[in-house]
Amino acid sequence: MVKTKKPRTKKTKSRSEKNIQERYSIDLNIHDKDMALMVSDRRCYMCCKSTEDEGSHFDIDSVLNSITSCCCDKDDYLLSDRPIKESLFRVILMNGNNPITLEEIHGILSDKWALAPYPRDISIKLLKNLIDNADEYGIIVKNN
Numbered sequence: 141m142v143k144t145k146k147p148r149t150k151k152t153k154s155r156s157e158k159n160i161q162e163r164y165s166i167d168l169n170i171h172d173k174d175m176a177l178m179v180s181d182r183r184c185y186m187c188c189k190s191t192e193d194e195g196s197h198f199d200i201d202s203v204l205n206s207i208t209s210c211c212c213d214k215d216d217y218l219l220s221d222r223p224i225k226e227s228l229f230r231v232i233l234m235n236g237n238n239p240i241t242l243e244e245i246h247g248i249l250s251d252k253w254a255l256a257p258y259p260r261d262i263s264i265k266l267l268k269n270l271i272d273n274a275d276e277y278g279i280i281v282k283n284n
Contacts, residue, residue, distance in 0.1 A: 144255060161283075163283055165279075166237050179200060220253040220260065225274045225277060230276070231233060232279065242267050
């Protein structure tokens, strides 16, 4: 009896490996939303107070800069009792809206919420499910 060799197949990445490698950012150009205002609302009290006199026009780059340089360091920026979708949005903002992986988001939330009084499920699988259904936050896959 002659043994036949199985053809070699190219190894493909599993769906979960692919999900971990996807990078996410916020689409700041969504036409039906005022993303500048939405992002601006995530600043800390002091940053909001310092720009109170500017009116309703916000420069998105300066808002992101204030979030990355000031607001994200405040204790109440990523509270564990916030909705997880809101926390996903805030983590991407504190990264300067630079593309970030689910693994990195998971690490940040795990560190911030390690001593939370009420533990929450923030598995990568759950984060992926939530981020895929977070249209209201303008979170998109950005692989580059």
